[in-house]
Amino acid sequence: MRRRTAALAAGTLAGALALTGCSGSGSASAPDRAELSVDSAYMPQPVSADMAAGFLTITDKGGAGDELTSVSSDIAGQVTMHSTQGGAMTEKSSFTVPAHGRLVFRSGGNHLMFEKLRRAPKQGQTVTVRLTFARSGHLTVEMPVEPATYHPSTGH
Structure with a gap:
């Protein structure tokens, strides 16, 4: 013993x-690792009972990039990631976050789709979102619910 x-x-x-x-x-x-942060997160109040969109910006101040591999939230059965180019929306399994760069999700471009909503978020509430990265693990983000017609001044 x-x-x-x-x-x-x-x-x-x-x-x-x-x-x-x-x-x-x-x-x-x-400098050899990602240093991730999130800002400009918001969800327009959904106009549909079962689906909502989400937008945010992920910044990497580190010297190594990372990859956003999944997104989840307790308000949705699933959260999918999409890109939009030339008016065509395509579901993506991951997005690269470049070293010393940004990954932007904005209206008319890359965006998150909250599908199979368990509850309809209302303006003034927040939605908790869990971002999963290939190398950096998880980040939890509080996403405020804004009016359906909200357009941030930053252009996101």
Whole structure:
């Protein structure tokens, strides 16, 4: 039992030292990873009982890009990602977030579709959205519900 406890303690200490080493070098390697943030998020109040759209901007200030692989929300049975080009909407399985760049979801362009709504969000409420990235894991975003005719001044 003593040997097992000593081995466990040694393993824990080695792991702690390894993590300490990683945290020191992690800031030095920051340019080699994504640094994601989200802004300009909103959902126009849905005009349909079973579907809504969502818009936001994902910014990567890091030196490595990432990939948005899925989106989910408790208000919808599913959330799909779409691109729009030349008036044609295409469902996408992922979107690239470029290093030192932005991925923009806006009316008439890339957008999120909240399908099979479990409840209809109303103006003034917020919708919780979970963004999943290939390398950075998850980001949770609170998306305010705006009037159906809302057009942000930023053009998103």
